[in-house]
Amino acid sequence: MIQDNIERVYKQIEEACKRVGRDPDDIKLIAVTKTHSAAKINEALSFGIKSFGENKIQEIEEKMPDINRQGKEFHFIGHLQSNKINKLIELEPVLIHSIEKYSTAERLNKSLLRRGLTQDVLIEVNTSGEKSKNGVDPDDLNDLIKMISELSNVHIRGLMTIGTLTDDSDEIRRCFRQLRDLFQALKAQSIDNVEMKYLSMGMSGDFEIAIEEGSNLIRLGSIIFGQRHYEK
Numbered sequence: 001m002i003q004d005n006i007e008r009v010y011k012q013i014e015e016a017c018k019r020v021g022r023d024p025d026d027i028k029l030i031a032v033t034k035t036h037s038a039a040k041i042n043e044a045l046s047f048g049i050k051s052f053g054e055n056k057i058q059e060i061e062e063k064m065p066d067i068n069r070q071g072k073e074f075h076f077i078g079h080l081q082s083n084k085i086n087k088l089i090e091l092e093p094v095l096i097h098s099i100e101k102y103s104t105a106e107r108l109n110k111s112l113l114r115r116g117l118t119q120d121v122l123i124e125v126n127t128s129g130e131k132s133k134n135g136v137d138p139d140d141l142n143d144l145i146k147m148i149s150e151l152s153n154v155h156i157r158g159l160m161t162i163g164t165l166t167d168d169s170d171e172i173r174r175c176f177r178q179l180r181d182l183f184q185a186l187k188a189q190s191i192d193n194v195e196m197k198y199l200s201m202g203m204s205g206d207f208e209i210a211i212e213e214g215s216n217l218i219r220l221g222s223i224i225f226g227q228r229h230y231e232k
């Protein structure tokens with residue numbers, strides 16, 4: 001079933017790309033594996049999935065020893081609490097998608113310095129305007145990026161957003177378009193130590209719109225693995 005789902009998703013990616021004249025090879029797919037067992041994750045990885053993403057450090061810490069990680073990329077996509085930074089670094093994420101505060105970036109930089117490491121990150125932007133959502137307010141994005149760009153070992157590589165949870169595709173598109181506009185404006189500024197390379201947007205329900213609006217990093221969970229069941 002996972003294999004069929006993955007094949008179907010690749011077709012949908014191709015079709016979305018065709019609609020807007022993009023190359024499917026420019027879209028990177030991250031399988032979001034939260035709540036799923038290492039065995040299920042390994043199954044997906046065996047079908048050619050190269051990147052997987054998780055949003056809870058404790059959960060991935062427990063599963064990681066059983067995941068066949070060889071040649072695969074681990075992405076951290078969840079809210080990062082300062083007291084979990086050291087644990088996360090030890091899991092060697094290729095990219096942290098969800099930096100939204102200077103204080104977190106600063107603490108991350110300190111931990112990296114101590115270990116002689118660097119870390120690629122994305123800045124999470126709140127494009128939906130919903131107070132409950134994570135991410136920096138678009139109006140504060142420029143200042144935040146300028147401050148984080150001064151941190152020697154943290155490298156900003158793009159932006160991430162979670163689209164509004166709604167059936168209104170115009171509203172979802174507005175969120176993604178806003179992030180793309182911010183991305184392009186930042187790219188034009190060419191800030192030192194900042195490279196606008198990744199535009200992380202699009203989940204199972206809205207990845208086709210995200211691709212049409214320029215996403216090059218999509219994060220798909222339920223469309224690959226089926227519905228999630230959360231344990232208490």
Ligand SMILES: *Cc1c(COP(=O)(O)O)cnc(C)c1O
Pocket residue numbers: 032034055077078162203204205219220221222223
């Ligand atoms: C869970 C999650 C996803 C995947 O959601 P689906 O709707 O299952 O595809 C993507 N991004 C983030 C940040 C998530 O937490």
